[in-house]
Amino acid sequence: MKSKVYLETFGCQMNVADTERAATGLRKSGYDLAASADDAEVVLLNTCSVRERAERKVFRRIAEIRSQSKRAGRQKPLIGVMGCVAQLEGAAIFADAPAVDLIIGTRATDRIPSLIERAQGGEAAVIDLDERQEGEVWDVSPTERRSPYVALVPIIEGCNKFCSFCIVPYSRGREKSRSALEIVAEVSRLRSLGYKEVQLIGQNVNSYRPKLQHGLESFPGATSFSRLLRAVAATGMERIKFTTSFPRDFHPDIVCALEEFPNLCDWIHLPVQSGSNRILKAMRRGHSAEDYCQRIDGIKQAKRRLAITSDIIVGFPGESDADFESTMRLVEKCRYDGLFIFKYSRRAGTPAASLEDEISESEKTARFLALEQLQESIQERIYADYVGKQLSVLVEKQSARSSDDMTGHSTCHKVVNFRANQTQPGAVVDVLITQAKPYSLYGDLMTSGSVN
C-alpha cells in the first residue's frame, strides 16, 4: 500500500489550484491523502514567496513538523517543499532546512508521485525545477476541490510583466495560456456537476493569449480574454468571477462583456499598487495614475454597478510623503469596495531589491495605518449603501461567529451573513441587507434557494 500524503497550502489561489491538481495526481497514482501532518508519512508544503513573511512561515512550519514527530516518538515524515519558495531557492533549501527531502518546482506538479517514489527509494535530496511537459493538461478531480460549490479554474500561468518589486515572473515563469476549448469544457463539466460559481484565475487573467483561438470562433470581442469571458458565460454557469486583472491590459470590452452577460459577476479586482507616477515608473508598472483612473471611470460608467477592489504597496523604496499623499488621493478618487494593503517587502533577485532609500519599518506602518483608516471610512459609506438592497448570495458554510447564521459571498464578492433558517450550503439565495459592518453585510433571507 502506498503512503499517506498531507498537502498544506500557503499563499494565493494559484497555489490552492496547484494543490488540487497535485492531490488529483497523487490519488490517481494510488496515494491516500491525509487530513493532517500528524497522520501522514509524506508532508508537502505548497509555498508562497511574494513577501518575506510568507517565506519565513514555511521554514517555521518545517521545524514544527519535525519537532512534533519527534515528541510523538514517530519517524519524521518525508518532507517536501513545493511551489514558489521551492522554485526560487532550489537546492539551497536542503542546506537551510536539513529536514527537507524533496524540492518540487512550480511546474513539476504532475511529477510529484514519481518524485516521492524516488525519495522513498532512498535517493537523497530529490529536486525537480523543470518546465511542465508537452501535452500536460490541467486535470482536477471534483473530490480534490476545496469547495463543492466554487471551483477555481486557472486560465493563465506565470507573468511577463516584471514589475520591479515582484518575484512572480521568477517563481512562476513566463505567461502561458490554457486553450479556450479546454477551459470551456471544464466549466461545462463543473456546471453539470452542480458547481454554482467558477473563478477564472491567473496572475494576470486579462493578459490571456492562447496560441490558437480554438473554442472562441463563435464569440466576438476585442481581446482573447473578453472573447473567453463570453464563451465561458455561454456555458450557462450560474456565476463567473475572474481575478487578478492587470491595469495595462484592461480593455473596455471586458466591461461590455459584463454588461451583456448577467452571469459574469459584478466585481473587478484591478491592483494599482501606487497613486504616484514617479513610484509607478520605478515599479515598472507600464501605466500612470491617470491611465489607471481612466480605466476605473470606464468601469464606473457600466450599466450596472461593478464593485472594484485593488492592491496597494506602501513604503516602496524612495516613496516620499508627497508620493504617499498621491496614493491617498487616488484611493479617495477610486472609492474602492475593498483594498489589500501591503508593506513593501524586499525580494532578492528583483530589480527593486537593489534600490537605495529604503523606507523605515515605522514609516511603512504609519502609512499602512493611514491608508487603512481612509479605506475604512470609504468602505463604511459604500457598505452602508447596500442596506435595504437585495443581494444574491451563494451560501458557503455556517458563520464562525454564530451557529444561528450562515455565510457566503454576493456576486459583488462581499461577505454576507444571514440568519440560517436551515439553508443548505451550496444554495443561491436572496438576502435583504439590514446591517452594514466594516468588512461584511448582514441581512434577512428572502428566498430559500435550491441546492441543485
Ligand code: SAM
Ligand atoms: N498580478 C498582480 C498585479 O497586478 O500586480 C500581482 C499579484 S501578487 C501575487 C498580489 C499582490 O501582492 C500584488 O498585487 C502586490 O500588491 C503584492 N506584492 C507583490 N510583491 C510584493 C512585494 N515585494 N512587497 C509587498 N507586496 C507585494
